[in-house]
Amino acid sequence: MLVDAIPSSVLLVDREFRILSTNRNFLERSRRSSADTLGRKLHDVFPPGILDHTNILFRIQQAFSTNVSSHGERITYRAPGLPMRFY
Numbered sequence: 001m002l003v004d005a006i007p008s009s010v011l012l013v014d015r016e017f018r019i020l021s022t023n024r025n026f027l028e029r030s031r032r033s034s035a036d037t038l039g040r041k042l043h044d045v046f047p048p049g050i051l052d053h054t055n056i057l058f059r060i061q062q063a064f065s066t067n068v069s070s071h072g073e074r075i076t077y078r079a080p081g082l083p084m085r086f087y
Contacts, residue, residue, distance in 0.1 A: 003021070003023045004023050004024040004025075006023055006025060007025060008025060009022070009023065009025050009026035009029060009030075010022065010023040010025070010026060011023075011026060013042065013060060015064055016041070017041050017042045017043070017057060017060065018039060018040065018041050019037055019038055019039065019040055019041075019042065019045060020038070020039075021038070022034065022037055022038070030045070032045070042056065042057065042060075
C-alpha cells in the first residue's frame with residue numbers, strides 16, 4: 001500500500017532484470033497490467049529506445065555490484081504511431 005501511494009513509478013527487479021514488483025503509478029503510466037508485467041524482463045516491458053537512452057541495465061547491474069543506488073530520471077517516449085508515454 002505504501003509503495004502504491006508514491007507518485008513516481010517504482011519497480012523492484014532481480015539480478016536477471018526480471019520485474020518482481022511495481023507500483024500502481026508505473027502500471028497506470030505505462031498502460032500495463034500487473035499480470036503482463038510481473039515476472040517479465042525489462043526488455044519485454046520497456047522499448048529498446050528507453051533501455052538504450054537510460055542505460056538502465058548497466059545502472060541496475062552496477063547497483064547490485066556496488067550496493068550503491070542510482071538516481072532515477074524522467075523521460076518521455078513516443079514510438080511512431082503510438083500515444084505518448086512517460087517513464
